[in-house]
Amino acid sequence: xxxxxxxxxxxxxxxxxxxxxxxxxxxxxxxxxxxxxxxxxxxxxxxxxxxxxxxxxxxxxxxxxxxxxxxxxxxxxxxxxxxxxxxxxxxxxxxxxxxxxxxxxxxxxxxxxxxxxxxxxxxxxxxxxxxxxxxxxxxxxxxxxxxxxxxxxxxxxxxxxxxxxxxxxxxxxxxxxxxxxxxxxxxxxxxxxxxxxxxxxxxxxxxxxxxxxxxxxxxxxxxxxxxxxxxxxxxxxxxxxxxxxxxxxxxxxxxxxxxxxxxxxxxxxxxxxxxxxxxxxxxxxxxxxxxxxxxxxxxxxxxxxxxxxxxxxxxxxxxxx
Numbered sequence: 001x002x003x004x005x006x007x008x009x010x011x012x013x014x015x016x017x018x019x020x021x022x023x024x025x026x027x028x029x030x031x032x033x034x035x036x037x038x039x040x041x042x043x044x045x046x047x048x049x050x051x052x053x054x055x056x057x058x059x060x061x062x063x064x065x066x067x068x069x070x071x072x073x074x075x076x077x078x079x080x081x082x083x084x085x086x087x088x089x090x091x092x093x094x095x096x097x098x099x100x101x102x103x104x105x106x107x108x109x110x111x112x113x114x115x116x117x118x119x120x121x122x123x124x125x126x127x128x129x130x131x132x133x134x135x136x137x138x139x140x141x142x143x144x145x146x147x148x149x150x151x152x153x154x155x156x157x158x159x160x161x162x163x164x165x166x167x168x169x170x171x172x173x174x175x176x177x178x179x180x181x182x183x184x185x186x187x188x189x190x191x192x193x194x195x196x197x198x199x200x201x202x203x204x205x206x207x208x209x210x211x212x213x214x215x216x217x218x219x220x221x222x223x224x225x226x227x228x229x230x231x232x233x234x235x236x237x238x239x240x241x242x243x244x245x246x247x248x249x250x251x252x253x254x255x256x257x258x259x260x261x262x263x264x265x266x267x268x269x270x271x272x273x274x275x276x277x278x279x280x281x282x283x284x285x286x287x288x289x290x291x292x293x294x295x296x297x298x299x300x301x302x303x304x305x306x307x308x309x310x311x312x313x314x315x316x317x318x319x320x321x
Contacts, residue, residue, distance in 0.1 A: 004029040006218030014055040015252045023245040026228035034064040034091045037072030066091040068108050070121035092134040095166045106166035110138040116150045129157040136178050138166040156188040196220045222273035260294040278308040
């Protein structure tokens, strides 16, 4: 079984990835947050910084591209080739309204004829493999059967399926019936993505689909960075390791942004997931949310680690929100 980290914009950049690999690891691939191509320009400084090899040493990175413009996808892929990348990922899963309104991400799924023409163009790129991360439709799960006919026309390196429609966002449960059908219909390798928050979630998925070869985890790892060690080794993260992990991320953000307010803001995004690892966390999350400066933030986090304990199966509490 192979395990991947899903891309979460604003969270799983190279600072997080390097710290995660150092303290936890056990992942086969890291998917970088998406790049949106713009005609006539190079990669943004922030995009380039996130994917340059020197910022990702020893980590298997797959850059992700979000677009419905074949020329933009091809041009960006060629820039990534120059950096040494041999695989890129197409984002057909993002459900955000600002993305869908431009017929990108999961919004592109509703325009199947255009999608087919787009894929026909991008799969002409030489010496570049393309994987796809997709939802099962925009408005209805039934859309996926027509989408699969399109996907099967192309040599997709890996088809990563999040079995929800765009309108679900992250509500409702993943549609495992459609995923089961995908396993029998797809001519390309498949990867499952969606709602793996606990060891039990993982084991139930494997029990249902014993032949699946890859699983992508996102919010489950954000909520519990030790989840992969629980899955693979039946070992639980302790506060000392989690604090060191946190401190390294925060210190690197401080160095990167050179402004404590921006670094604190980034950490707040992470705490939106990770706070549920701790018992009796409500008063601490309020202090973390209110913090604007290093001192206030550090005091709130330090008291949380000192006064509360880690709860086993933390991901299930995040998933109940």
